[in-house]
Amino acid sequence: MCSVQVGVKRLNNQISLSFRQTKPHKNYAHSIRLDGDIILGGLFPVHSRGDRGTPCGELKKEKGIHRLEAMMFAVDLINKDPELLPNITLGARILDTCSRDTYALEQSLTFVQALIERDGSDVRCANGDPPIFTKPDKIVGVIGAAASSVSIMVANILRLFKISYASTAPELSDNTRYDFFSRVVPPDSYQAQAMMDIVTAMEWNYVSTLASEGNYGESGVEAFVQISRETGGVCIAQSLKIPREPRTGEFDKIIRRLLETSNARAVIMFANEDDIRRVLDAAKRNNQTGHFLWVGSDSWGSKISPVIGQERVAEGAITILPKRASVDAFDRYFRSRSLSNNRRNVWFAEFWEVNFNCKLGMHGKRPGSLKKCTGLEKVGRDSSYEQEGKVQFVMDAVYAMAHALHRMHRELCYGYPGLCPRMANNIDGKELLNHIRAVRFNGSAGTPVVFNENGDAPGRYDIFQYQINNRSTEYRVIGSWTNKLHLKLETLRWRTGDPSLPQSVCSLPCRAGERKKVVKGSPCCWHCERCEGYHFQASEFTCELCPYEMRPDINRTGCVPIPIIKLEWHSPWAIIPMFISMMGIVATSFVIVTFVRYNDTPIVRASGREMSYVLLTGIFLCYAITFLMIATPDIGVCSLRRIFLGLGMCFSYAALLTKTNRIHRIFEQGKKSVTAPRFISPASQLVITFSLISVQLLGVFVWFAADPPHTVVDYGEQRTQDPISARGVLKCDISDLSLICSLGYSILLMVTCTVYAIKTRGVPETFNEAKPIGFTMYTTCIIWLAFIPIFFGTSQSAERMYIQTTTLTISLSLSASVSLGMLYMPKVYIILFHPEQNVPKRKRSFKAIVTAATMSGKLTQKGGDRPNGEVKTELCESMETNSE
DSSP states (O other), rough: OOOOOEEEEEHHHHHOOOOOOSSSSSOOEEEEEEEEEEEEEEEOOOEOOTTTTSSSEOOOOOIIIIIIHHHHHHHHHHHHHHSSTTTEEEEEEEEEOTTOOHHHHHHHHHGGGGEEOOOOOOTTOOTSSOOOOOOOOEEEEOOOOSSSHHHHHHHHHHOOEESSSOOOOOOGGTTTTTTTTSSSSHHHHHHHHHHHHHHHHHOOOOEEEESSSSHHHHHHHHHHHHHHHHHOOOOEEEEEEOOOOOOTTTTHHHHHHHHHHHTTTTEEOOOHHHHHHHHHHHHTTTOOOOEEEEEEEETTTTTGGGGGOHHHHHHHHHEEEEOOOOHHHHHHHHOOOOTTTTTTTTTHHHHHHHHOOOOOOOTTTTOOOOOOSSOOOOOSSSSSSOTTTTHHHHHHHHHHHHHHHHHHHHHHTOSSOOOHHHHHHHOOOOHHHHHOOOOOOOOHHHHHEEOOTTSSSOOOOOEEEEEETTTTEEEEEEEEEESEEEEEGGGOTTTTTTOOOOOOOSSSOOTTTEEEEETEEEEEEEEEEEETEEEESSSSEEEOOOOEEEEEETTTSSSEOOOOOOOTTSSHHHHHHHHHHHHHHHHHHHHHHHHHHHSSSSSHTTTTHHHHHHHHHHHHHHHHHHHHHHSOOOOHHHHHHHHHHHHHHHHHHHHHHHHHHHHHHHHHHHOSSSOSSOOOOOHHHHHHHHHOOOOHHHHHHHHHHSSSSEEEEEEEOOOOSSSSGEEEEEEESSOOOHHHHHHHHHHHHHHHHHHHHHGGOOOOOOTTTHHHHHHHHHHHHHHHHHHHHHHHHHTTTTTHHHHHHHHHHHHHHHHHHOOOHHHHHHHHHHHHHHHGGGOOOOOOHHHHHHHHHHHHGGTTHHHHHHHHTTHHHHHHHHHHHHHH
């Protein structure tokens, strides 16, 4: 036999997975080989990634040794199981990936040696004989790898059947690219959803992401970012990446960049164990203990190694880990391993040195160790031991392959002991794939093992929080995730001791009554703007105007009816007018009673009894209308207001106009002839007066027919800028124009009466009432001229209702008071206190009366010598007698 170099030609490779163990055959420098009828490959990160220039670094006790021992233990159990793959032995070829995808690919070429056709046509031995090739192991499938980047590299290049126990990159769920890949751990798309649900439950909407460069970290963060975009409500402040070969100071730079968005305290981490440890260390160096809220993926899980020496920085970290359970049988198996009974594991001696911190002879891997290993050390007794978290999944992956092969054997080799030719020579890949995807069994920890159409396991996670209690540290289970989150918020503990959730938000929530004005390009950042005026917060982002009859509530989150007010009896605006009116009513009633009692006395008769009673009635109504104006508006009150508002003035000025007109006509007629003018008798005067009054009543009735009285609530009158002060005013539906029209006729009478008063100003002072009527009308005009600017000038005032009502009622009362005081109080005074002047005088003819009036200027001195009022009384009596 000779040594040869051969060219190789790749075949179409469809390789399957299976294992079985037998006696150890030969140890390879970087692999473990267990012989069997069906050989399964295994990829494990026995060593960490080496520094620059070296492929491999330090030994990984848990992620490397525990896991590969779990594969060999599972192979042992399957080979001993008479029900699973009976008469068929599983073997294994286990390689070290050194946590590096390129190195793993180089090592994995071992798995495809059997698929390489060796061309020896150009090769001859020295003696001329053809070369003899050793037949390599045919690897049916591979258990592994741990890192997603390694799994992607191996699956993409070699297209081996793989069942991974730890690769969670969402990319591997692509059935068109990785159709031979399956895994017993859920993909990171589930994990990303679980982490998103955690962030949402914590009410964090502004977070940063941090990923280790490679498929696991980048795919995990990409899945998280994609979910955040689809669901909304969570914004990514920064997405940072940790290089594969970080330079000095790289992690300090990462911490500084995270602090640029200091409000994004929550950091979503899809990073490997070594990177997590270095990130925490950098945060500690930069005095950021307690600032960041770490949310770690399953690569952090419940591991102790990332947090050793930096517990305070990691305190409060929330981590996620596929739901798992410890396999007690493996614990017993691993604790029983020793240097003497575990020679098949080529890395076990190195593990021994690392685990017990000793050195095995002069060729040991730890030259710096002072202590020498005895070989009698015991795992768990002389060193700490805790089962690595993925042991369960490694065993489930091996059992999944075994069950698939068992189903295939039962279908192809039914009743055939051992491997039949159909399985021994070549296993059809598509057929085996169908059996793998159809697997369903309870795994090593009692949890069901199934695969979906993409080869993914269902998402089941435990949620942990790293807590420090009484100087002890622990990962405490705070919830779980199976399609949806179940979180026990009461179990959470934070560094500050504050039970409330820490915040990781770009902007604090707006208060009630404030809307969010979102910052362009960042939907989680906003400014809060208060809803002003009569606007309320209709939604998170909008303010809307309340209906006209409503105003915002105190929180501006809704609208409430505007309070309705009216002029109250106890209001100062009502008390003053009512007091004046009551005094006026009392005085008017006193005058009426006095005139009725002394009805036949000369001074009452000289005043024109009938017209005086009409005038006093009008004065009384002017006072009484005050109470109608203050009363609570309803249909009855509004009707009475329309009737009596102008009626009192109409009575008064119709009577005064008739009187002044009579005097004017008498003296004008006297200048022409001695014949008395027509219609100067009391009956005629009453007819004229009530004719004038009837015009007012007719106008009121037309108003009733055109616009029936009703009440309204005026929300504009007191609609102040501050809605709190806004009020609706209950009032009769009488506009300012209607009010002026109602009073307009009375004002017209008043103006006409004033004109006649001016015309009769030349009448002797001693004649009748011309002068008092003149003074009355002048004063009344002044009152109403003052009323108009006050009434209309306050139409925009918030106190409009009060000012206008008070002004109107007081103006009416003052007008009545002027008439009462100037026309009747002097007469009452004479009647009550000077009855000696209230005596009849001799009668004269109309001609004599007019002549006397004409000559009154000459009689002024004479009148001064006579008793007060004699001339006036005489003339009045004569006029009354002649007119009758």
